[in-house]
Amino acid sequence: MxxxxxxxxxxxxxxxxxxxxxxxxxxxxxxxxxxxxxxxxxxxxxxxxxxxxxxxxxxxxxxxxxxxxxxxxxxxxxxxxxxxxxxxxxxxxxxxxxxxxxxxxxxxxxxxxxxxxxxxxxxxxxxxxxxxxxxxxxxxxxxxxxxxxxxxxxxxxLPIINTITDLVKTGDKIKKVEGVFSGTMSFLFNTFHPASGTCDEKFSAIVDKAKAAGYTEPDPRDDLNGLDVARKLTILARLSGLKVPNPTSFPIESLVPAELEAGSASDFMAGLPKFDSAIEERKAAAEKENKVLRFVGKLDVDKNQVSVGIEAFERGTAIASLRGSDNVISFFTERYGANPLVVQGAGAGAxxxxxxxxxxxxxxxxxxx
Amino acid sequence: MxxxxxxxxxxxxxxxxxxxxxxxxxxxxxxxxxxxxxxxxxxxxxxxxxxxxxxxxxxxxxxxxxxxxxxxxxxxxxxxxxxxxxxxxxxxxxxxxxxxxxxxxxxxxxxxxxxxxxxxxxxxxxxxxxxxxxxxxxxxxxxxxxxxxxxxxxxxxLPIINTITDLVKTGDKIKKVEGVFSGTMSFLFNTFHPASGTCDEKFSAIVDKAKAAGYTEPDPRDDLNGLDVARKLTILARLSGLKVPNPTSFPIESLVPAELEAGSASDFMAGLPKFDSAIEERKAAAEKENKVLRFVGKLDVDKNQVSVGIEAFERGTAIASLRGSDNVISFFTERYGANPLVVQGAGAGAxxxxxxxxxxxxxxxxxxx
Structure with a gap:
């Protein structure tokens, strides 16, 4: 001793x-x-x-x-x-x-x-x-x-905070960070729009199953509103040098339709199928470019931009290839150049x-x- | 101060x-x-x-x-x-x-x-x-x-050594580690057997181009003999708890044919095309299972096994999806379960x-x- x-x-x-x-x-x-x-x-x-x-x-x-x-x-x-x-x-x-x-x-x-x-x-x-x-x-x-x-x-x-801290402390410049930061969102979109094969299920049906399996919060709106992802992006943006005033000071795409924001969780689940066609259209548009939809957070230091929402990603990229409920975070930096430093794996669990x-x-x- | x-x-x-x-x-x-x-x-x-x-x-x-x-x-x-x-x-x-x-x-x-x-x-x-x-x-x-x-x-x-050290120190058990540990091998195989699209070039021609571009050691045998990868595997195996006596105490598949081990680098390059058909056959066999060839290192703690060589990987996995000359290392641990913790990015460069x-x-x- x-x-x-x-x-x-x-x-x-x-x-x-x-x-x-x-x-x-x-x-x-x-x-x-x-x-x-x-x-x-x-x-x-x-x-x-x-x-x-x-x-x-x-x-x-x-x-x-x-x-x-x-x-x-x-x-x-x-x-x-x-x-x-x-x-x-x-x-x-x-x-x-x-x-x-x-x-x-x-x-x-x-x-x-x-x-x-x-x-x-x-x-x-x-x-x-x-x-x-x-x-x-x-x-x-x-x-x-x-x-x-x-x-x-x-x-x-996952080694996220310490990795970005090491990059910054050793003098690298963070250019962009993007990734899937929510296990729930990862599961929903990897199922809805798989990188290989197809899925015929409606988005609302997948949310329903995920809720039943305990993959979502008791009220799935707490996952679908994007705020959890926005908070994680806020942290990484600040570590990258951006002065983000608060976690709602940038665009956040909520997957909770405005008319379903009030009411109980059951009301929400009952109302969700009405919005399936809108997300199906986005899936079809992405598919035409051989891309898949993912719910991501992104930050761009030079442009001083942070955003959270659905984006389409080319098949073969780390984000498109995600499986299960894994997180994946890509750090684009001055030193790493065109190919990012990527960390992937379970981002939730006790x-x-x-x-x-x-x-x-x-x-x-x-x-x- | x-x-x-x-x-x-x-x-x-x-x-x-x-x-x-x-x-x-x-x-x-x-x-x-x-x-x-x-x-x-x-x-x-x-x-x-x-x-x-x-x-x-x-x-x-x-x-x-x-x-x-x-x-x-x-x-x-x-x-x-x-x-x-x-x-x-x-x-x-x-x-x-x-x-x-x-x-x-x-x-x-x-x-x-x-x-x-x-x-x-x-x-x-x-x-x-x-x-x-x-x-x-x-x-x-x-x-x-x-x-x-x-x-x-x-x-x-890349956060490899510190990640495995953190896993072990916090009480996780490393089960398996596998990955692409050589930027040169990564480039050669990502080009020879891409995850999307096809490549008609011979393996020897790709080695030739890589050498000309400075992606290999002056004598490409120093990359192709697998010893650099074997040394990295030795380090990770020891950190995982395996008592590896030395970096040649386990199977290493050298891509240098025995009859080309002697002689100059030029002799080697001149002789390599003779061996293209053998690696083409392996590529075709992998392709039949929708897999791609990668030069990887692997360790399995329970089986007390370490190996280095060519393996076939299912499309959609992190290793199959590699681009450029990136490294990718997957840690399978008790806590992370079926989906590994993955770190990917440039694994070489000053x-x-x-x-x-x-x-x-x-x-x-x-x-x-």
């Missing part, structure tokens, strides 16, 4: 948190040069807490948390105060998707607390919040600030999202003494 | 080194919290050296080096002794492809000198050398050893190789106080 101990506080113990905690256990076991103490596992109404900072026993954390009668410390005030009192470096792992929690990142970072998170809200909301986060973080030049890592905020465990968080936690540990 | 100064010594100032040095200049300029002093630029016969460790002026390094009459310190002895005397942390950047230099890594690492390198010889030669390197390095548990990073030893600047080195240098700097 040559390195100083590190204390880990976990907010959010849902699907992703439940996959992260076993990875943390494994990391604790395999880290022979440093003690890592999990000191907090909090969800909205209850928590497990190690008040004396000696660390929680994680072996039955889920049952222990269910049985707990302890109210979590208030967030941010009590939590921040308590973490500041820890006898060493602290990493806050935010496994929520809460904007409210993300709005407190600057306060935690300014207090020297490190943050790793898959929560895309903090880095994809207002530019002001983005600036506050990075100005408070060690990476942004605040010598006493905490480190901030968010690999899993885009593409889960295990791979947790992997992104754990890899970030390791990056923080590697930077501490 | 809150962090301690770091001294950088560069061995090898050819194509890659000439791209790395401007990236280093850029890094020095942009690193506001730490002084970085380049203290040595050495090639075989001459060098630039800052004997008092105050740092070289890099603005005219190439002309200065050409004009230099200073013989480099002997390697390893004088170099090691001098770097050990530096008044701070030292990073050795080995831009050569020399096994002899790599054999001294353990001595430098044991002395606390960090190493970043695109040189694949050290990590792909004997398992004994691999073990010596990692046992001497900080990553291998030697608390006073130097850090060792070699991203550019496989796929140049600028992108230098980028891999610079990113590694940044990783070392980030781990130092």
């Amino acid at each position: 040559s390195a100083s101990p590190v204390f880990v506080a976990i907010i959010g113990a849902g699907t992703v948190g439940s996959s992260f905690i076993p990875q943390l256990q494994n990391l604790i076991k395999n880290t022979t040069n440093r003690a890592i103490f999990p000191i907090l596992i909090a969800r909205s109404s209850k928590c497990l807490v190690s008040r004396d900072y000696t660390g929680l026993d994680l072996n039955n954390w889920s049952a222990d948390l269910s049985a707990s009668t302890i109210t979590p410390p208030t967030f941010p005030n009590e939590t921040l105060k308590w973490l500041k009192s820890a006898p060493g470096e602290v990493v806050l792992v935010d496994n929520t998707s809460s904007l409210e929690i993300a709005q407190s990142y600057p306060a935690f970072l300014s207090a020297g607390i490190h943050i790793v998170t898959p929560n895309k809200k903090g880095v994809s909301d207002s530019l002001e919040l983005w600036d506050n986060i990075f100005n408070s973080a060690r990476q942004g030049g605040n010598a006493t600030g905490g480190y901030f890592y968010h690999e899993a905020s885009c593409g889960a465990g 295990e791979v999202t947790a992997m992104g968080i754990t890899a970030d936690l390791i990056r923080v540990l590697e930077r501490l003494n | 809150s962090a301690s100064p770091v001294f950088v010594a560069i061995i090898g100032a050819g194509t890659v080194g000439s791209s790395f040095i401007p990236q280093l200049q850029n890094l020095i300029k942009n690193t506001t919290n730490r002084a970085i002093f380049p203290i040595l630029i050495a090639r075989s016969s001459k060098c630039l050296v800052s004997r008092d460790y105050t740092g070289l002026d890099l603005n005219n390094w190439s002309a200065d080096l050409s004009a230099s009459t200073i013989t480099p310190p002997t390697f390893p002895n004088e170099t090691l002794k001098w770097l050990k005397s530096a008044p701070g942390e030292v990073v050795l950047v080995d831009n050569t492809s020399s096994l002899e230099i790599a054999q001294s890594y353990p001595a430098f690492l044991s002395a606390g000198i960090h190493i970043v390198t695109p040189n694949k010889k050290g990590v792909s030669d004997s398992l004994e050398l691999w073990d010596n390197i990692f046992n001497s390095a900080r990553q291998g548990g030697n608390a006073t050893g130097g850090y060792f990073y070699h991203e550019a030893s496989c796929g140049a600047g 600028e992108v190789t230098a980028m891999g080195i610079t990113a590694d240098l940044i990783r070392v700097l980030e781990r130092l106080n």
Whole structure:
């Protein structure tokens, strides 16, 4: 044990948190040069807490948390105060998707607390919040600030954020980024317009099946409105140097027809078939050029443009060749020239999202003494 | 300037080194919290050296080096002794492809000198050398050893080594890795057997054109014998947990016919057309299954198998869809399941190789106080 101990506080113990905690256990076991103490596992109404900072026993954390009668410390005030009192470096792992929690990142970072998170809200909301986060973080030049890592905020465990960061830090210029950033959208369009073979099913029927299989949010409009993709594009655009004010400040093509925006999810599903012919026409037009439709996000640094929506792609390209619910992201840069650097694979799922968080936690540990 | 100064010594100032040095200049300029002093630029016969460790002026390094009459310190002895005397942390950047230099890594690492390198010889030669390197390095548990990073030893600047390392460190299990690891082989087979359209040219004619365009080594046998690919597979296999004794300890399909192994490069080129019919037959057989031929490396951890050679791939897969001289590497892991994590893009070229080195240098700097 040559390195100083590190204390880990976990907010959010849902699907992703439940996959992260076993990875943390494994990391604790395999880290022979440093003690890592999990000191907090909090969800909205209850928590497990190690008040004396000696660390929680994680072996039955889920049952222990269910049985707990302890109210979590208030967030941010009590939590921040308590973490500041820890006898060493602290990493806050935010496994929520809460904007409210993300709005407190600057306060935690300014207090020297490190943050790793898959929560895309903090880095994809207002530019002001983005600036506050990075100005408070060690990476942004605040010598006493905490480190901030968010690999899993885009593409889960795929090496997206760290790749674009490496490109920029080594002096490459990002020209364009384009890709499929939503597993749900990927599945819908790979099925509706396959790169090889044909599909005779209507778009609405595919949405229906995907919903039944649990591939969409309970209300599919939360996938189809494009906002999740817009948030991911906002993050990549900012890392590429564009000052995107907020995630709705550029064109976003919603696949939710205006007249189906209100009403229940069932109303939406019942109304969707009426719009099949419009998307069939676009498919036929793309097919004439030997192209396939994909729902993509794109950014162009020179043109200062970001957009999200349906586009047609030539067969044989990485985006057209996608399978299943995979993500694919292509980075066009000055150094890489005409052929982009491409990363592809599962961009959602609890295990791979947790992997992104754990890899970030390791990056923080590697930077501490 | 809150962090301690770091001294950088560069061995090898050819194509890659000439791209790395401007990236280093850029890094020095942009690193506001730490002084970085380049203290040595050495090639075989001459060098630039800052004997008092105050740092070289890099603005005219190439002309200065050409004009230099200073013989480099002997390697390893004088170099090691001098770097050990530096008044701070030292990073050795080995831009050569020399096994002899790599054999001294353990001595430098044991002395606390960090190493970043695109040189694949050290990590792909004997398992004994691999073990010596990692046992001497900080990553291998030697608390006073130097850090060792070699991203550019496989796929140049593509995130390959760091991705596989992250997967393993976070507890994923690598099941299989397969891909196209040679830009030259990629170009030859993407041309000879395209995923869309057809090619009527003979394989030998394509090799001829590639040689004329400078896409192959001066003697194309150095690409076609498969050894470069075998070395990259050796690295990935070891990172996946396989104890590969050396880069020729598994099946390697050489595309150099036995009777053309001897003789000059011209003799080889003159003799190659005689073997066109054999590869044409394999192309036709693959085509019958709607597959295309690619020259790939593969490893299977459960089966403890590594191999390098021609394989047929279904159209629509990432490997079949390759263009130009791109590399593509697919990682099949326990967490990623049936669809692999895929990284694709230029896997050779001075600028992108230098980028891999610079990113590694940044990783070392980030781990130092």
